[in-house]
Amino acid sequence: MSTHYYEGIGRRKESTARVRIMSGTGQLIVNEKPGELFFSRVGDLEKALAPLEAIGENLKSFDISVRVMGGGVTGQRDSIKLGLARALTLMNPDLRSTLRKGGFLSRDPRVKERKKPGLKRARKAPTYTKR
Numbered sequence: 001m002s003t004h005y006y007e008g009i010g011r012r013k014e015s016t017a018r019v020r021i022m023s024g025t026g027q028l029i030v031n032e033k034p035g036e037l038f039f040s041r042v043g044d045l046e047k048a049l050a051p052l053e054a055i056g057e058n059l060k061s062f063d064i065s066v067r068v069m070g071g072g073v074t075g076q077r078d079s080i081k082l083g084l085a086r087a088l089t090l091m092n093p094d095l096r097s098t099l100r101k102g103g104f105l106s107r108d109p110r111v112k113e114r115k116k117p118g119l120k121r122a123r124k125a126p127t128y129t130k131r
Contacts, residue, residue: 005065006091010083012108015071019083021091024063030080031068041073048077051085054102055095082107 005022028035028049039045052059064084068076085104089096099105113122120126 006087008083008086008088008090010079010081010086010107012078012082013071013075013111015068015075015079017066017068017076017079017083019080019087020065021084021087022063022065023061026058026060027063028059028066029064030066035064039077044073044077048080049084050081051088051099051102051104054104055088055098078108 003022005020008019008021010017010019028045030038035045035048039048046053049059052062066080066083068080070076071079081104085099089099089105096105115122118125
């Protein structure tokens with residue numbers, strides 16, 4: 001028996017998340033771990049599942065499977081949020097306007113700026129000395 005799922009890919013900074021959503025009992029599995037264990041920081045789980053909150057659903061009606069790699073904690077959290085929103089729009093195209101208004105379908109384009117020659121970091125210059 002195969003279960004039909006909807007998949008969304010989310011990216012943020014160096015992180016990429018593949019989010020699969022299907023009707024179920026409320027399981028959230030991130031990289032083969034329960035969601036509560038994967039998100040150790042307070043509030044990260046709620047922010048990752050914000051698209052569900054925006055459409056008025058709770059986790060109990062879905063099973064969500066996530067494979068996330070690369071980046072740090074915040075990048076992974078935000079890539080999961082975008083992937084979840086994209087999967088929800090595939091599942092029900094009527095939710096698109098609600099998710100768009102909440103800002104869940106926009107990819108955050110900010111990435112780390114490259115280091116420039118002659119500078120210590122992207123913008124930090126060596127200390128100026130007159131003599």
